[in-house]
Amino acid sequence: MPELPEVEAYGRRIKDGALHRTIETVTLGNDTKHVELPGPEDRARFEGHQFTEVRRHGKYLFAGSATGPWMALHMGMAGSVRVYDAEDGNPDYARLIVAFEGSRRMAFRDPRKFGWVKYVDTPETEIEARELGPDALDLDADGFANRLEGGRGAIKSALMDQSRLAGIGNLWADETLYQTGIHPATKIPELSRDDISGLHKASDRILRGVCDVDAHYRELPDAWLIHRREEGYACTRCDGSIARIKVGGRSSYFCPKHQVEAA
Ligand SMILES: [Zn+2]
Incomplete structure (x- = not known):
């Protein structure tokens, strides 16, 4: 999509x-x-x-x-x-x-x-x-944190909620969480300020990176999740392997080894 x-x-x-x-x-x-x-x-x-x-x-x-x-x-x-x-x-x-x-x-x-x-x-x-939130690329770190404030649900669902921030869907939410080491089902209140600022930095960098190559995925770095959205593929950030779960009804690819839910 x-x-x-x-x-x-x-x-x-x-x-x-x-x-x-x-x-x-x-x-x-x-x-x-x-x-x-x-x-x-x-x-x-x-x-x-x-x-x-x-x-x-x-x-x-x-x-x-x-x-x-x-x-x-x-x-x-x-x-x-x-x-x-x-x-x-x-x-x-x-x-x-x-x-x-x-x-x-x-x-x-x-x-x-x-x-x-x-x-x-x-x-x-x-x-x-359509009650769209601000465009994801128009948000600075504080703006991004403000848009997630008050959320109780899973971070992945919040990233994809177009009324919070507009533009991120299943693919780039998964990529952002993979690159920040956050489990997609993590509840927002469990995230630290550093987690949130890390998510902002990663999503901003990822979205701009994909824009820069006109969304030609083959030109994106080899280490990205986009190239291995299959169960059992080797993780590029640890020795784990990619798994799939449903979060908010959507298939989510992630690495259970380095994307762990907060205790
Ligand atoms: Zn991993």
């Missing part, structure tokens, strides 16, 4: 190839039944306008301009954005296609159909309506 760094990479594709071009049409792609997409009236509202900026908040992407309109995109389980030229043909699973003047196109692809696209007045109204 695309999280902060993956969505950042999709935003970059728009920035690199689809800004400052007049939109001619916004049309539905293939097999759009059960996909939440803008209706004909909302699609028409984009015509004649340009995207002049792209913003990302957590896992949400917004393309628009100071005077609007804005297109909000959420990738769901497996959505993505493709920018290409008409002569290359539309990508498979294209659910929405923006045609710019000339041959440039932008498609919202979504094989699993859990993502959506909609017309919004401003990114702010959408962020507020």
Whole structure:
């Protein structure tokens, strides 16, 4: 599921190839039944306008301009954005296609159909309506600690709670906990100030690291958990091996030897 760094990479594709071009049409792609997409009236509202900026908040992407309109995109389980030229043909699973003047196109692809696209007045109204917390990369150490304050549940669930901080999902929560040596089921009150500040440093470093390589996982350091999300794989931080448990209903990969629950 695309999280902060993956969505950042999709935003970059728009920035690199689809800004400052007049939109001619916004049309539905293939097999759009059960996909939440803008209706004909909302699609028409984009015509004649340009995207002049792209913003990302957590896992949400917004393309628009100071005077609007804005297109909000959420990738769901497996959505993505493709920018290409008409002569290359539309990508498979294209659910929405923006045609710019000339041959440039932008498609919202979504094989699993859990993502959506909609017309919004401003990114702010959408962020507020969804009650999203601050973007994970906008938080300093104190801000990060404040967002976890008062939590009684498992740290992994809190890291993934988009109303506390926006952008971290299953993959990068597991990575953050693995690299800080904290068991995913650890209850927040059991964490020390040092634990929390360590989590902030690690999540910040990890998310930026994945953004830096445009979410191409093969370019990430060998020692990261991302390369060994399988039960029984050797841990790179100790002589333990990777195990899987459910935390808050989600599969969590971790090393039971160096990620121990506080006594
Ligand atoms: Zn280990």
